[in-house]
Amino acid sequence: MADEHGRDATASELTASLAALGQFVVSEQSLHESLQRVAELSVRVVYGADGAGVTWVVTGKPSTVTVAGDFVRRIDEIQYALDEGPCLQAFRTQQLVLIESLELEKRWPRFTAAALGHGLRGVVAVPLTAHGAQLGALNIYALQAWAFDEASAGTAALFGEQAAIVLANAEAFTRARTAAVNLREALTSRAVIDMAKGIVMAQRGCDPDEAFDHLRQLSQTQHRKLRDASDLVDEMSCGSREASSQPASELD
Numbered sequence: 662m663a664d665e666h667g668r669d670a671t672a673s674e675l676t677a678s679l680a681a682l683g684q685f686v687v688s689e690q691s692l693h694e695s696l697q698r699v700a701e702l703s704v705r706v707v708y709g710a711d712g713a714g715v716t717w718v719v720t721g722k723p724s725t726v727t728v729a730g731d732f733v734r735r736i737d738e739i740q741y742a743l744d745e746g747p748c749l750q751a752f753r754t755q756q757l758v759l760i761e762s763l764e765l766e767k768r769w770p771r772f773t774a775a776a777l778g779h780g781l782r783g784v785v786a787v788p789l790t791a792h793g794a795q796l797g798a799l800n801i802y803a804l805q806a807w808a809f810d811e812a813s814a815g816t817a818a819l820f821g822e823q824a825a826i827v828l829a830n831a832e833a834f835t836r837a838r839t840a841a842v843n844l845r846e847a848l849t850s851r852a853v854i855d856m857a858k859g860i861v862m863a864q865r866g867c868d869p870d871e872a873f874d875h876l877r878q879l880s881q882t883q884h885r886k887l888r889d890a891s892d893l894v895d896e897m898s899c900g901s902r903e904a905s906s907q908p909a910s911e912l913d
Contacts, residue, residue: 693727695831699824700729703801707785707817709808710801715789715828716748717797723749732779733802739775746772751786751798757821759814760784762806782806785814787821791829799824 696715703713712730714737716723725737740746746769747758760766763782766773783803789796799821803809854876861872 692831695827696727699799699827700727703799703817703820703824704729706820707801707813709783709803709805709813711804713799713801715797715799716752718752718795723752723797730802733800735779736776736781736802737800740772743771745769747784747786748798748800751788752795755788755790755795757788757814757818758784758786759809759811761809764806780804783809785809785817787817789821789825789828791825794829796825796828
């Protein structure tokens with residue numbers, strides 16, 4: 662069990678850590694950096710913690726996206742491989758999981774045996790949920806039995822609530838940024854395709870639909886993506902300056 666001095670220190674760390682989470686400016690940090698900060702802060706906050714990691718579940722597949730502690734990733738991977746353990750239990754049930762002494766745990770015999778072999782003795786797994794979305798779990802590990810108790814679980818839960826909001830915001834920002842990049846690339850590709858269509862129309866005296874069909878045939882026969890048509894534009898521009906007797910089918 663933790664002593665009172667340790668509890669007081671942890672309470673101070675919790676206040677400071679929650680303040681740090683509140684100051685996150687998501688646009689200035691990548692999702693990975695945000696998650697790394699969450700893992701590091703949780704080790705400082707939960708008294709007795711030796712390591713922590715964030716499990717992110719995307720389309721039903723869990724993965725460890727960041728860790729604080731060299732052994733954490735291995736413990737998480739054991740759970741994913743066996744499809745059992747406190748992390749997955751917390752995510753699936755949306756209930757906090759507290760293990761004070763792993764040697765007494767009976768729910769996941771395969772995970773327990775493997776994790777004990779890697780020195781794990783205590784776990785607090787907190788489901789990460791924000792705005793109704795189930796994101797994953799915050800996994801906090803101890804290498805000593807009885808390092809965690811109900812007070813540790815309460816601290817972890819409070820931290821997990823704040824961390825989930827940060828993670829949800831970070832994920833939303835990352836999705837928005839990715840969408841913006843994709844849109845910009847799509848608009849650029851459309852402009853290039855329109856240029857290529859114009860060249861084909863001028864060379865072949867055809868309408869826009871026929872020009873597009875011609876470009877599509879070129880992309881298929883030359884194994885090029887139509888959206889990456891900038892090289893076709895360059896080649897066709899050069900070809901348009903060559904002798905007009907050159908067959909249009911040879912122009913790229």
